[in-house]
Amino acid sequence: MSLWQHPRIMTGLCAAAVLVCAAAPAVFLTAVDTAVLGRSETVQDAYTAPTPKGEDYYILRQLTARQQQSATAYSPPTEEEETPSALKMYIGAQNSLENMVNGYEYRDTADAALQSLVDCGALSPEWAAWAADWENGTYYENYDGQTYDLGVPYYTTDSLGFVTLKRFAMEQEALYTAFSLTMDSRTGVVTQVWISAPRGNDAAPATPDEAGLRAFADQAGLENLGDWARPENSPYPNALYSLNGEALITASVNAYEYSSWTDAMGTITSPHWFLSLSLQPCAEEELPVLVP
Structure with missing residues (x-):
């Protein structure tokens, strides 16, 4: 019998073949599932999330480099060192008014950095107001006859790109540092704040609490380290x-x-308060502890 002479039978056989082919993957997968389900195997190397380290963070790498280079900047090279000391020398930031640069264009930068610390909870508005109490129209003249405008910040940069902004002020005709802030020039992360405030009574202004310190870590992008805690015997x-x-x-x-x-x-003296807030690299064995 020729199938071509019986088109209905041929059509039925083709349809049956198509159904068998379509069902084959499902039958195969069902068989595999039946064989696998209910059977467990021990994974030899289970995945664990990597623990974050200081070297994973740019700002901590920079701070560590500054700490290490500061310690060895002027030490003579050893016989094992191949790099001449002149090529690895760390150049620190200058601190005196005469050696810093007039940063009139960075006054907004200083104000914005302070406001950012206030907004995140790392700094109280009271301390920020003392820091940014610019003395517009006040000038200081040094012994060489050079005049400095105290209504603007002065800045200096070290060889790793850390920028220090300072505000200087006058009291009883004497010059003093009223505010200092250090930040990374690439990221804008603040690593150190020092503020002087008048001391009119014995009540100390508020110190940043644990929440404030965590906010300071957050602004540096270090919240994901995940293990910030108060050190013992600090x-x-x-x-x-x-x-x-x-x-x-x-x-x-x-x-x-x-x-x-x-x-x-x-000789003049004046009572003041100062706030110091800083982030620094520190190995566990280098943690400062109280001596009984």
Whole structure:
């Protein structure tokens, strides 16, 4: 019998063949599932998320490099070192007004950095107001007759790109540092803040608490280190340490006596408070501890 002479039979056989082909994958997968389900095997190397380290973060690499290069900047090279010391020398930032650069164009930068710290909770508005109390129209003249405008910040940069902005002020005709802020020029991350405030009574202004220190870590992009905690036996009343990142954040408010000398008034002293807030690399064995 020729199938061509019976088209209905041929059509039925073709349809049956198509159905068998279509069902084959499902039958195969069902058989595989039946064989696999209910049977478990131990994975030899189970996946674990990597623990973040300080070297994973640009800002901590920069701070570590600054710490290491500062320590070896002027030390003579050893016989094992192939790089001449002149090529690896770290050039630190200058601190005096005479050696810094007028940064009138960076006043907004300083104000924005302070406001950012206030907004994230790392700094109180009171401290920020003292820091940004620009003395417009006030000038300082040094012994060489050079005049400096105290209504603008002055800045300096080290060889790793850390920028320090300072505000200088006058009190009883004497010059003093009223505010200092260090940030990374590439990312804008603030790594250090120092602010001087008048001390009119014995009540110290507020020190950044644990929430403030965590906010300081967050603005540096270090929240994902995940293990920030207060170090034991720390001499700092407010501090957080990350063992994963080997990084230490400290905050303190202390009283000090500003002392200077002028031709007109002789020796002068003035009571002040200062706030110090900083982020620094610190190995576990280097953590400062209270000595009983």
